[in-house]
Amino acid sequence: MAEDRNREVYKVPPTRTPVSEGTSTLPNPIPFLHTAFSYIVDAPVTFVREWIERQQAKNKYYYYHQKFRRVPDLSECLEGDYLCFYEAEAQWRRDRMVDQEIVEIVRERLGACKQREGPNQFQNCAKEAELLAQVTKAYQDRYGDLGVTGNARTCLMKQKHRMIEERKAQASASE
Amino acid sequence: MAAMSLVLRAAAAWGARRAASGVAGGAHLPWLGEAARLPGTVAPVRHSSSHGKRMFIIKATRFYDTRFLNLLRFYVFLTGIPVAIFITYVNIFIGEAELAEIPEGYIPEHWEYYKHPISRWIARYLLDPPEKNYEKEMAVLDIEAKKTQLRLMELEARRLMRQRGDGPWYHYETPDKNLVDNSMKSTPDN
Numbered sequence: 104m105a106e107d108r109n110r111e112v113y114k115v116p117p118t119r120t121p122v123s124e125g126t127s128t129l130p131n132p133i134p135f136l137h138t139a140f141s142y143i144v145d146a147p148v149t150f151v152r153e154w155i156e157r158q159q160a161k162n163k164y165y166y167y168h169q170k171f172r173r174v175p176d177l178s179e180c181l182e183g184d185y186l187c188f189y190e191a192e193a194q195w196r197r198d199r200m201v202d203q204e205i206v207e208i209v210r211e212r213l214g215a216c217k218q219r220e221g222p223n224q225f226q227n228c229a230k231e232a233e234l235l236a237q238v239t240k241a242y243q244d245r246y247g248d249l250g251v252t253g254n255a256r257t258c259l260m261k262q263k264h265r266m267i268e269e270r271k272a273q274a275s276a277s278e
Numbered sequence: 279m280a281a282m283s284l285v286l287r288a289a290a291a292w293g294a295r296r297a298a299s300g301v302a303g304g305a306h307l308p309w310l311g312e313a314a315r316l317p318g319t320v321a322p323v324r325h326s327s328s329h330g331k332r333m334f335i336i337k338a339t340r341f342y343d344t345r346f347l348n349l350l351r352f353y354v355f356l357t358g359i360p361v362a363i364f365i366t367y368v369n370i371f372i373g374e375a376e377l378a379e380i381p382e383g384y385i386p387e388h389w390e391y392y393k394h395p396i397s398r399w400i401a402r403y404l405l406d407p408p409e410k411n412y413e414k415e416m417a418v419l420d421i422e423a424k425k426t427q428l429r430l431m432e433l434e435a436r437r438l439m440r441q442r443g444d445g446p447w448y449h450y451e452t453p454d455k456n457l458v459d460n461s462m463k464s465t466p467d468n
Contacts, residue, residue, distance in 0.1 A: 159373030166375035166398075169391050185423045186416050193412075 113215040171197060177255045188255075195255035202242055209238045368395055 125131070174194050180187035213235050216228040244265065249257050372395045380386060388409065389402035439445030 155370050155373075158371050162372070164375050165378035166390055166393050167378060167380045167386050169386075170380065183423070185419045189416055189419055 113211075115219055177259050192255045195258065199246055202246065206238055206242050209235050365396070 171194070174190040175187060177188065177191040177195065180191055209231075213228060213231040216231045217224040220227045245262070246253070246258065249261065374393050374395065375390075375398070377393075387402075388407040389398045392398045392401055435445070436447065439447045
């Protein structure tokens, strides 16, 4: 389901347009349109919405984000301990979902920055772009190319290969 | 009653015969400007003043299509409208839950992790808690793991008992030694 639309983080700072001193004698249609909109559309909609919120405020209740305990990882499981495998697998899936959401959030931040800055985006959004590049590279290193059949075991094997490559690179660099 | 229906049937037959004779009479004079018509489509026309000649337009039947669409609409709305009203009522008067931090020392129930009231209701009364599901799956895994271990141990025991021959398995029935006829071997010079 779509996330809640409480995007307080992406609020654009208030515009600083100066007050215009127009010298035209014709009346400005903008205030007239604004009042028309607020009487015809805004006031009824706000009234209905506030009525609905008053009905809903009579019985408030809450929902929470579930916090899962950390269980031993797949690398700490003994061989043949299928229960440990199952719990480590479940934890790995949860962590992968969390990482996906992290990448998504960083991507949205970059998008919001571009939308905000407009023509200045290439200079002012450099930090967000750099962060996104690092995060996607990290995600690709850890979870990329595992495929649809990827599970905690294949991810652990991928990590093992990464560490072997790193060690080889270190050994060849120190020679 | 029966006489009435007989009279009506006779009247319908007389009318059909008159119409047929009208068709036949009209077919004798085709060069008098009558347009070529399909047999049986001759009908009296009346020129109305406002929109030209009234036409009896022959079209393929739309009876089955409209009947199907009417029935479809009826049966979809029969349960669709009550469900829509119910969901609207729930959304307006009960409303969704608000996100909050878990208070200190409080363990929320498994349905309190959902936002929409109908999802909460389903999770509370219809579905099993996810902890129970988890434990059930782990129990299945545990039983299967124990079964594989037992099977491997059985295979090992069979292998060793066959090899060493000192276990209760792999005993074969042999014939009684008193039945053996030793008369062939009893005399050395046979």
